[in-house]
Amino acid sequence: MNIVFKALNDPTRREILEMLQERDMTAGEIAEQFTISFPSISHHLDILKQAKLVIAEKEGQFVYYSLNTTVVDDIMKWFLQFKSKKK
Amino acid sequence: MNIVFKALNDPTRREILEMLQERDMTAGEIAEQFTISFPSISHHLDILKQAKLVIAEKEGQFVYYSLNTTVVDDIMKWFLQFKSKKK
DNA sequence: TATATATTTAGACAAATGTCTAAATAATAT
DNA sequence: ATATTATTTAGACATTTGTCTAAATATATA
Numbered sequence: 336m337n338i339v340f341k342a343l344n345d346p347t348r349r350e351i352l353e354m355l356q357e358r359d360m361t362a363g364e365i366a367e368q369f370t371i372s373f374p375s376i377s378h379h380l381d382i383l384k385q386a387k388l389v390i391a392e393k394e395g396q397f398v399y400y401s402l403n404t405t406v407v408d409d410i411m412k413w414f415l416q417f418k419s420k421k422k
Numbered sequence: 423m424n425i426v427f428k429a430l431n432d433p434t435r436r437e438i439l440e441m442l443q444e445r446d447m448t449a450g451e452i453a454e455q456f457t458i459s460f461p462s463i464s465h466h467l468d469i470l471k472q473a474k475l476v477i478a479e480k481e482g483q484f485v486y487y488s489l490n491t492t493v494v495d496d497i498m499k500w501f502l503q504f505k506s507k508k509k
Numbered sequence: 510t511a512t513a514t515a516t517t518t519a520g521a522c523a524a525a526t527g528t529c530t531a532a533a534t535a536a537t538a539t
Numbered sequence: 540a541t542a543t544t545a546t547t548t549a550g551a552c553a554t555t556t557g558t559c560t561a562a563a564t565a566t567a568t569a
Contacts, residue, residue: 340427340430340431341431341526343427343430343431345526345527346424347527349427352504361545362547363545371528373546374530374547375528377546378527378548379527393546396535396544396546397536397546398546398547407501407504408505410501411498411505414494414498416443417439417443418498428556448515448516450514450516459558459560460515461519461558461560461561462557462558464516464517464518465518465558467516468517480565482515482565483514483567484515
């Protein structure tokens with residue numbers, strides 16, 4: 336859980352997640368959308384991967400990234416505890 | 423939104439939120455539950471307050487902290503975008 | 510007024526984070 | 540085989556973060 340919140344605590348990484356919600360993309364396609372360097376984006380992707388928020392699949396020389404929504408479900412469950420209490 | 427994810431990115435602060443989900447507590451009561459110093463807890467409470475995740479109300483010499491669930495709702499909405507897409 | 514209690518503020522410091530450039534790895538094309 | 544393209548790894552560096560102790564502020568009590 337810690338690692339997931341850590342991964343979400345960066346605007347670039349959250350934007351990557353939003354992009355991947357639209358369609359799967361290669362590392363290069365993702366990096367093109369930002370002004371920061373390719374290695375920095377690669378590092379962000381690694382953090383998202385560690386948190387299992389994204390899945391990476393190699394196809395030839397490209398690496399396709401896609402969203403892993405099951406972890407999003409887990410986070411949602413954590414937040415739901417704050418809704419259950421009757422006021 | 424940035425400030426909220428930042429506030430959530432710490433296990434102590436998340437634990438404070440879970441404690442406040444049970445009942446309102448004073449800064450001192452909260453601090454007692456942890457091994458870290460009072461000033462550190464005070465700092466954590468300040469970050470939660472900045473994110474509007476908690477509300478602080480002074481009563482005499484005590485400061486009561488309570489959960490602000492409306493911000494939790496906003497976060498949930500952000501996560502919901504990842505559920506809407508049909509696969 | 511002086512003292513005790515509750516909490517925050519200030520300043521220091523080590524560890525973690527986000528960024529960069531340069532180099533390495535891997536696959537494809539000439 | 541060599542060059543090109545896609546991506547990651549390594550190392551450096553400035554900024555941010557979480558923690559601490561000491562001091563300050565605010566309220567209540569003797």
